[in-house]
Amino acid sequence: KQEVTQIPAALSVPEGENLVLNCSFTDSAIYNLQWFRQDPGKGLTSLLLIQSSQREQTSGRLNASLDKSSGRSTLYIAASQPGDSATYLCAVSPIKAAGNKLTFGGGTRVLVKP
Amino acid sequence: NAGVTQTPKFQVLKTGQSMTLQCAQDMNHEYMSWYRQDPGMGLRLIHYSVGAGITDQGEVPNGYNVSRSTTEDFPLRLLSAAPSQTSVYFCASSYGGETQYFGPGTRLLVL
Numbered sequence: 001k002q003e004v005t006q007i008p009a010a011l012s013v014p015e016g017e018n019l020v021l022n023c024s025f026t027d028s029a030i031y032n033l034q035w036f037r038q039d040p041g042k043g044l045t046s047l048l049l050i051q052s053s054q055r056e057q058t059s060g061r062l063n064a065s066l067d068k069s070s071g072r073s074t075l076y077i078a079a080s081q082p083g084d085s086a087t088y089l090c091a092v093s094p095i096k097a098a099g100n101k102l103t104f105g106g107g108t109r110v111l112v113k114p
Numbered sequence: 115n116a117g118v119t120q121t122p123k124f125q126v127l128k129t130g131q132s133m134t135l136q137c138a139q140d141m142n143h144e145y146m147s148w149y150r151q152d153p154g155m156g157l158r159l160i161h162y163s164v165g166a167g168i169t170d171q172g173e174v175p176n177g178y179n180v181s182r183s184t185t186e187d188f189p190l191r192l193l194s195a196a197p198s199q200t201s202v203y204f205c206a207s208s209y210g211g212e213t214q215y216f217g218p219g220t221r222l223l224v225l
Contacts, residue, residue, distance in 0.1 A: 034214060043118075043204060044216040089157070093211055100147035100206055100214060101172065104157040 002027045004092055006105035014113050019077035021108050023090035028068050031093045035064055035075050038087045038107070047088075048075070080112045116140050120205050120217035127195040127224045135190040135220050137205030143215070145208045146188040150174065150201040151219075157204070163188055195224045 003026045013019060023033070032051050036044040048064040050057045050073065056065045061078040077084055087109045091102040121136045139146065147162035149172075159172030161180040169180050177199060179191040188207075192199060205217040 031211060036214075036216075043218045044206075044214075046213045046215070049213050091157075091214075100145045100162050100208055100211065101159060102147075102149075102157075102206075102214065103159075104149075106154075106156045 002030075002092060002094065002103045004090060004103050004105040006088075006090060006108050008108060009106065010109040010111075012111040012113060013080055015080060015082060017080055017112075019075075019080050019084065019110060019112075021075040021077075021088050021090075021110070023073040023075070023105050025071045025073075025092050025103075027094075028071055029094065030068065031095050033064075033066055033073050033090060033092050034102070035062075035073075036089045036091065038089060040087075044089065080110075082112050082114050085110055085112050118205055118207055118215050118217035120203075120220050122220060123218070124221045125223070127192075127222065129195060129197060129224060131195050133192050133195065135192075135203055135205075135222075137188045137190065137217060138186050139205075139207040139215070140186065141207065141209070141215065142185060143207035143209050144185065145211055146182065147172070147206050148178070148180065148188070148190045149204045149206065151204060152201050160190065160203075192222075195222075197224045200224045 034049045035047045048057045050066045063076045087107045089107040091104045118139045148160040149157045163169045163182040203220045208214045
């Protein structure tokens with residue numbers, strides 16, 4: 001059974017510092033990995049999707065890497081801002097035919113202090 | 115595009131009552147799914163569908179039913195609500211298992 005872990009569970013940084021969020025998974029047979037952002041009381045917003053054949057994906061200040069063989073992904077957020085305060089979740093999908101069968105990590109709650 | 119919509123936003127039920135959580139998407143996505151989110155347990159898959167007429171169970175399906183008669187709608191039915199079903203429920207959709215789009219959630223309290 002796939003297990004996804006995110007450490008640390010919470011993180012507090014001063015504004016301007018780079019954020020590094022970690023995600024590890026036990027079964028390397030994945031189709032893709034996604035990073036999501038969740039604001040309090042809201043739904044999830046997809047930030048980046050990395051296919052199993054890719055090593056990294058970038059969008060603006062966000063960069064996500066994937067090392068499938070070691071079962072790890074890292075989300076980097078450059079020059080953090082107070083608006084980046086949220087919970088960040090990673091999720092893996094087993095195979096394309098499995099549709100939306102995502103397995104989620106527990107999330108990292110981020111606070112960026114002005 | 116409204117994206118993924120969920121109704122109601124909040125619901126209080128008594129133990130034993132039944133209800134249907136509605137989910138609709140206007141993106142012509144074939145894949146849809148239901149998750150519940152609980153403190154300390156994270157998001158867990160309840161049921162999912164890869165197309166109209168096709169559904170399957172996820173990790174925590176007991177006490178829930180689904181059907182998918184159209185591409186747009188994927189309702190989740192609670193047959194006899196229990197306090198253990200108090201949770202926040204999210205519906206999601208995607209095209210071919212790619213980027214997932216989530217609804218705003220339904221907060222359910224079962225007394």
